[in-house]
Amino acid sequence: MNMTDTNSSSTAAASAPGRRQGEVILDLQNISLRFGGVKALTDISFNIREHEVRAIIGPNGAGKSSMLNVINGVYHPQEGRIMFRGEERKKMEPHVAAQQGIARTFQNIALFKGMSVLDNIMTGRNLRMKCNIFQQALWLGPALREEIAHREKVEEIVDFLEIQHIRKTPVGALPYGLQKRVDLGRALAMEPQILLLDEPMAGMNVEEKQDMCRFILDISDQFGTTIVLIEHDMGVVMDISDRVVVLDYGKKIGDGTPHEVRNNQDVINAYLGSGH
Numbered sequence: 609m610n611m612t613d614t615n616s617s618s619t620a621a622a623s624a625p626g627r628r629q630g631e632v633i634l635d636l637q638n639i640s641l642r643f644g645g646v647k648a649l650t651d652i653s654f655n656i657r658e659h660e661v662r663a664i665i666g667p668n669g670a671g672k673s674s675m676l677n678v679i680n681g682v683y684h685p686q687e688g689r690i691m692f693r694g695e696e697r698k699k700m701e702p703h704v705a706a707q708q709g710i711a712r713t714f715q716n717i718a719l720f721k722g723m724s725v726l727d728n729i730m731t732g733r734n735l736r737m738k739c740n741i742f743q744q745a746l747w748l749g750p751a752l753r754e755e756i757a758h759r760e761k762v763e764e765i766v767d768f769l770e771i772q773h774i775r776k777t778p779v780g781a782l783p784y785g786l787q788k789r790v791d792l793g794r795a796l797a798m799e800p801q802i803l804l805l806d807e808p809m810a811g812m813n814v815e816e817k818q819d820m821c822r823f824i825l826d827i828s829d830q831f832g833t834t835i836v837l838i839e840h841d842m843g844v845v846m847d848i849s850d851r852v853v854v855l856d857y858g859k860k861i862g863d864g865t866p867h868e869v870r871n872n873q874d875v876i877n878a879y880l881g882s883g884h
Contacts, residue, residue, distance in 0.1 A: 629850060630658030633834055634679065634802060639688035641674055641858075648674040649685065652860045654853045656802070661828055661835045663845045665869075666855035667878060672838045673715070675855065676804050679836065680712050681705040709801035713791045715810055715838075721780030725790050728779050729765055732797025733758040765793045769823060785816035792823065796831075803827065805837035809844055817841065821848050846870065854878070 634656040641649040649671045656662045664672050677683040678690070681700035690697045692708065700708075711732075719728050766775050769789050774782060779790055788808060795803055808824070809817045825848055827833050839845050845852060846866040854862035854875050861874040869875055 629660045632656070633658045633693060635689075635691040636675075636678070637689045637691065639675075639678060639685045639690070641671075641678060641683055641685045647858050649678070649855075649858045651687075652855070652858075653688075654860065654863055656834060656836060657850075658834055659828060659832050660850040661824065661837070661848055663849040663852045664836065664838050664855065665840075665842075665845055665852060669857070670855040671858040672855055673806060674858075676712070676806055676836070676838060679705075679802075680710050680804055706798065709799075710804065711795040711798040711800035711802070712804040713788075713795050713806060713808060715807040717784075717787050717791050719779045719787060719791055719794070722778055724776050724778055725771060725782075725793075726759075726762060726766065726775050728790055729762045729793040729797050730758065732794040733761065762793075762797060765796050768796075768826070769793050785812050785819075788812065788816075788820070789823070792820075796827065800833060802834045802836060805835060805839075807838050807840065809839055809841050817844060824848060 632655045636655065637653050639649055639652045640647070652671075652675070664675055666672050674683060678685055681697075681702045681704065684699045690700070720731070763775075766772055769792065771786065771789060771793070774786060779787055782790070788811075792805075792808065805824070808820055812820065821844060824835060824837070828835055837849075849866055851864060852862070852866055852869040853860060854869055854872070856874075856878040861878060862869050862872040864872070
């Protein structure tokens with residue numbers, strides 16, 4: 609990664625500063641995570657505010673994905689506290705985190721390749737379905753009304769992401785960039801308070817990155833969703849983020865606005881080497 613890489617998003621993304629930010633929604637305090645004798649995260653503290661785009665960056669192996677896994681309950685840190693809306697979360701499991709409004713996309717796409725775009729996004733509505741399996745199987749009365757209401761929501765997401773033309777196409781037949789967009793749609797279908805994006809631009813060409821930047825900013829602006837993303841493209845990070853936290857070897861070495869991080873000597877050393 610290069611701290612001066614700005615080749616992908618500047619023409620697509622509006623400047624992040626000036627977007628409204630609310631109160632702290634998630635506060636990570638002195639988080640440490642170990643796997644046996646290996647320290648993945650060491651004494652890391654930072655917070656996330658409502659409506660902001662919060663980037664987590666760092667060289668390979670810095671602990672970025674481990675931090676996302678801590679936030680959505682996949683990993684439980686040995687030390688530290690996680691405060692969600694002022695209340696401490698103790699050993700939160702992923703399904704509970706999802707119920708409380710934390711959705712996530714993954715670096716490696718995990719869609720149902722034989723199912724259509726619509727049906728894949730529909731799976732994101734499962735936590736919001738009230739009817740039991742028997743009622744859903746009969747598809748009558750309350751189950752039918754619920755199905756129609758959820759499908760209307762899915763169609764809104766399809767329109768928002770501009771994928772109407774592929775709505776009935778099996779996901780496995782789509783190019784990579786569109787599959788990433790469907791993955792984003794499935795997470796949006798959960799109507800999350802916090803949306804975790806793990807390298808949403810990975811493997812995309814310049815045009816696809818520009819589209820994804822636009823959608824991320826629109827999600828923040830139109831839906832008021834708080835977004836936390838891991839991203840290696842520094843052009844993307846500097847264009848669309850409100851604040852950036854920088855990890856290196858599992859430790860925090862920088863935290864602030866894109867301008868502050870760009871001029872942080874520890875961050876420069878981590879990316880370019882101390883000789884620069």
